[in-house]
Amino acid sequence: xxEKMKTTAPVSSVGADGAQPQLKNHNEIIANEIAQINLQAxxxxxxxxxxxxxxxxxxxxxxxxxxxxxxxxxxxxxGGTYLFVGAPKVGKSFFMGQLAYYVVMGLPLWNYPVxxxxxxxxxxxDDYVRLQRRxxxxxxxECADNLYFATQAKTLNEGLDRQLEEFLKAxxxxxxxxxxxxxxxxxxxxxxxxxxxxxEIVTKLKPFSDKYGICLLVVHHTCKLESED
Numbered sequence: 001x002x003e004k005m006k007t008t009a010p011v012s013s014v015g016a017d018g019a020q021p022q023l024k025n026h027n028e029i030i031a032n033e034i035a036q037i038n039l040q041a042x043x044x045x046x047x048x049x050x051x052x053x054x055x056x057x058x059x060x061x062x063x064x065x066x067x068x069x070x071x072x073x074x075x076x077x078x079g080g081t082y083l084f085v086g087a088p089k090v091g092k093s094f095f096m097g098q099l100a101y102y103v104v105m106g107l108p109l110w111n112y113p114v115x116x117x118x119x120x121x122x123x124x125x126d127d128y129v130r131l132q133r134r135x136x137x138x139x140x141x142e143c144a145d146n147l148y149f150a151t152q153a154k155t156l157n158e159g160l161d162r163q164l165e166e167f168l169k170a171x172x173x174x175x176x177x178x179x180x181x182x183x184x185x186x187x188x189x190x191x192x193x194x195x196x197x198x199x200e201i202v203t204k205l206k207p208f209s210d211k212y213g214i215c216l217l218v219v220h221h222t223c224k225l226e227s228e229d
Contacts, residue, residue, distance in 0.1 A: 072103060072175050072215045074113040081206040081216045083182070088221050096121065096178050096219060097135055103176050104144040117175030118146040120167055122153050124184035146173070155185050156201065161208055168212050180219040 056064075069078045077099075086092050102109045106116030123131055131149055148167075154160045168174050179185055182201065202218065209216040 067213075070115065070213070072115055072117070073099075073109050074115070076109070076112045077215060077217075079209060079213050079215050081202055081209045081218065083202060083218050083220050085220045085222060092219050093123070093126070093180055094134065094138070096180055096217070097138060099217075100147055100176065100178060101135070101139055101144065104147040115175065118148070118171045118173050119176045119178070120148050120150070120164075120171075120174060121178045121180070122150050122185075123180050124151060124153060125181055127151055146171075153179075153185065156204060160185055164208065165212075168214070174214060176215045176217065178217045178219070182218050182220040 069080075071078050084092065084096070099109065100119040100121045101107075102114055103117060103119050106114055108114055126134075128149070128151060131151075135143075148171075154163055164177060167177075186201065205216055205218065
């Protein structure tokens with residue numbers, strides 16, 4: 001009896017069958033240079049002309065040394081604007097309190113090193129009594145002088161950015177600002193609760209965090225109402 005062997009039909013490759021050229025791997029990282037000179041930011045306004053497309057050549061890109069992004073939590077959280085989104089009542093504010101406390105104390109978060117600095121926490125859905133109860137239950141009586149709270153703030157179109165600027169001028173070592181929640185700082189009359197409107201708000205906040213080199217963390221609830229979309 002002849003045994004039939006199962007064979008696999010050869011599959012032609014999608015790309016070329018010949019050997020592909022190998023890209024050279026370099027360990028030289030431009031951002032490792034000591035000098036921190038952002039040439040592009042200086043030249044953009046000169047090159048834009050009358051509303052023309054702003055471009056940068058590869059040579060100019062390589063000649064520009066950009067400041068490195070300093071982490072708040074190494075490998076986890078850096079400067080910039082972030083949305084922290086979750087369902088209501090899952091413990092978002094507890095985690096924000098933990099994060100804020102660990103940053104001001106310089107304590108490792110989940111074994112990630114933390115860069116110590118001042119934190120502003122806009123707890124806009126709380127009052128000071130609830131904050132005191134929550135934080136003392138989490139951390140006991142050990143407190144920090146460089147963790148600041150506010151339970152009221154202006155909306156975006158009322159001057160929230162100016163309030164934050166005044167805080168940063170008074171606390172130059174600030175590294176993290178937490179806004180809890182997004183709904184509390186929406187523009188007056190901004191009742192368009194959608195992805196596009198949320199994206200628009202974050203887009204307005206991002207230049208602020210970039211300007212001051214801080215982390216702006218915005219807490220947001222997922223939709224509380226049932227929806228077909």
